Amino acid sequence: MRITADTTICISAGMCALTAPGVFDQGDNDGLVAVVLPDPPEELRKAAAEAVRLCPSGALGIR
Amino acid sequence: MSQTTTPDSRSFPLRRQCPLAPPPEYDRLRAEEPVSKVRLPTGGAAWLVTRYEDVRTVLSSPVFSADGTRPGFPTLLPGQAQVLRRPPFIRMDPPQHSFYRRMLIQEFTLKRIKTMRPGIQASVNRLLDDLLAMTPPVDLVEAFALPVSSLVICQLLGVPYDDHEFFQSRSKVGVSGQSTAEQFAAALGELRAYMDGLITRKQQEPGDDLLSKLVTEHLEPVGELRRDELLMMCLMLLNAGHETTANMISLGTVALLEHPDQLAALRENPELLPDAIEELLRYLSIADLVTTRIAAEETELSGTRIRAGEGVIALLAAADWDPAVFPEPERLDVHRGNRHHVAFGYGVHQCLGQNLARAELEIVFATLFERIPALRVAVPVDELPYKHGNLAYGVHELPVTW
Structure with missing residues (x-):
């Protein structure tokens, strides 16, 4: 699993950090997505995949 | 007077039958x-x-524009056209929309919301102390739901809470399906004048709040934000912040009391609370009518051709009750564990305040049913005055007893 994030598309909704808090974080000042674990361990993968699906702006992807 | 109903002349909004469920149509x-x-x-x-x-397609595809200044942009209330001549940024497309949204985002991140939780909890505790000192029946909207949401957004924005009666009554006119264009214009004029005065005060004496920050960092001539844009932005935040959350608090209370098995499950296992909030958001989808768009070019959706310039209403409650995605959607199930509902919309316009709303609702429902375990609605639920035809659905009054 390889998670990608495009911060030029991100709208800082925070859905990813809410859904998979260990995998994603939000920048303090701009709220933009930061991928903490681009290749999350098995136990976090389901939440990570859900977060990608929930992203309202389409900024996240899985390769 | 009777009217012929043909598929092309069906009037809107459609009628609800069960007050907690979307229109059966x-x-x-x-x-x-x-x-x-x-x-x-x-x-x-x-x-x-x-x-x-x-x-989801309508709300996330650039083919469907949110630009309220486009001719023919669909409106549901007589006064809306006036707002859309100079719309708040939620009725704009990127890149303009992103420009304004980014000014605000810092105050709505998960971390920032987390720091607000103790303050929200303190307000909720104090309001419930006051409520319990009253003699039931008490109107939960007036005594609790509106004060909670107003206090929170006032504190965040830097609007004096003492002015809440003024802006609440004017905002009410703005979202009501019963208001005339004249009433709407008068209310909007008063709100604009109020906010203009507040901006001047923040310029003279900035505080530690969002409005002061916008004034000192973004307002012309320091930044690129025009005064009238700031004004509409703040009115939109104030309105969205107190109206919608208050409706969710009151209607959510009714929904939980009407489903005692679900409320009992939640009481037994407070860890279910975040899931229960998502389920209430889905089940009630109070912003059903808010997400209007206009086709920027010709397109096709589920086999229907939509021409450029035609209005589109993406019904959030219809989506959130789609049985293909939410099996048995009519069942309120706090175990459902869904977050893919569209109660906050979808796409780049998805609700900016959604995580603040989640925090408020979690604190409210945890505390309300803990402090008042015998809470019940004081009149038959079918007889409550529901906000039929309003942009945000809810109840005008909610008499409760305990």
Whole structure:
């Protein structure tokens, strides 16, 4: 699993950090997505995949 | 006077039968006419979109514009056209929309919301102390739901809470399906004048709040934000912040009390609370009518051709009750564990305040039922005054006893 994030598309909704808090974080000042674990361990993968699906702006992807 | 109902002249908004459920006609439309034309109360027509996947497409595709200044942008209330001449940024497309949204985002991140939780909890505790000192029946909207949401947004924005009666009464006119264009214009004028005065005060004496920050960092001549834009932005935040959350608090209370098994499950296992909030958001989808768009170019949706310039209403409650995505949607199930509902919309315009709303609702429902375990609605639920035809659905009054 390889998670990608495009911060030029991100709208800082925070859905990813809410859904998979260990995998994603939000920048303090701009709220933009930061991928903490681009290749999350098995136990976090389901939440990570859900977060990608929930992203309202389409900024996240899985390769 | 009787009117002929043909598929092209169906009037809108559609009627609810059960006050907690979306209009039953949504089910038929979703199954038989997923993209169907209706006549709007303000004149003109628009396409109703009822399937979950189609609603997500409308809200996330640039083909469907949120630009309220485009001719023919669909409106439901007589006063809306006036706002859309100089719309707040939620009725703009990127890149303008992103420009304004980014000014605000710092105050709405998960971390920032987390720091607000103790303050929200303290307000909720204090309001419930006051409420318990009253003699029931008490109107939960007036005594609790509106004060909670108003206090929180006032504190965040830097609006004096003492002015809440003024702005609440004017905001009420702005979202009501019963207001005339004249009433709407008068209320908007008063709100603008109020906010203009507040901006001047923040310029002279900035505080530690969002409005002061916008004034000192973004307002012309320091930044690129015009005064009238700041004004509309703040009115939108103030309105969205107190109206919608208050409706969720009052209607959510009714929904939980009407489903005692679900409330009991939640009481037994407070860890279910975040899931229960998501389920209440889905089940009630109070912003059902808010997400209107206009086709920027010709396109097709579920086999129906939509021409450039035609209005589209992506019905959030219809999407959130789509049985293809939420099996047995009519069942309020705090175990459902869904976050893919569209109660906050979808796409780049998805609710900016959604995580603040989640925090408020979690604190409210945890504390309300703990402090008042015998809480019940004081009148038959079918007889409550519901906000039929309003942009945000809810109850005007909620008499409760304990």
